[in-house]
Amino acid sequence: MAKSTRSKVKRSFRSKKRTEGVYAATEAARLHRLSSKLKVLTTQDKDGDVELDGDADTEEVVGGDDQEKDGQTEGTSGEAGSYHITYSL
Template identity: 75%
Template sequence: MAKSTRSKVKRSFRAKKRDEGVYAATEAARLQRLNSKLTAKFDDGDEELAEPAEGDAVQDDSTAPDAMELDDSANSSTTKPSRVSTHGPRNSRREEWRKSKGMTPVPKSTRMNRQGLPAARRKSGRPSRRR
């Protein structure tokens, strides 16, 4: 009966194959590869943060009049990397292909609606697929 991958039996058998079965070597290699990537990423980041560049004046924040007392552990964890926007369309494979051919990533709409404005990409109303 239980054909779904949410089935506990199927999940347990898969886990067993990953741990001690035929896929154990592949899974161990994958974990090792991911671990080395993560350690390399954090090692590079620590060097850049720990060493100030030459000519930069090192400012002691504890002598500033408006300084707050901070923990050293909290100070190192609060440095945030630049944020990546997840809003709006992402660069799809189609857009990358168009860029490589020298075209604009998204073709400009040349269609007009009845009011003389650019036509919408999608038509509003009833969906074409019945649910």
């Protein structure tokens, strides 16, 4: 890809046209169309033959390495403060 000043000016004007110029309506329609296609693809199963139940926007969060207990997180790397090394001369 080109990295010249002229190229950057052209790209900036193109992006301005996309957001506020004559092409804004076309860009918004394209974005909406692609978004709706993506939503349909995420609601189907892997084979594509059955539509899944539930909302695709919500995901259930499963506990990972850190578990929160009483407002503090418990890590898997050891005791809190064990990573601090003190040197004495």
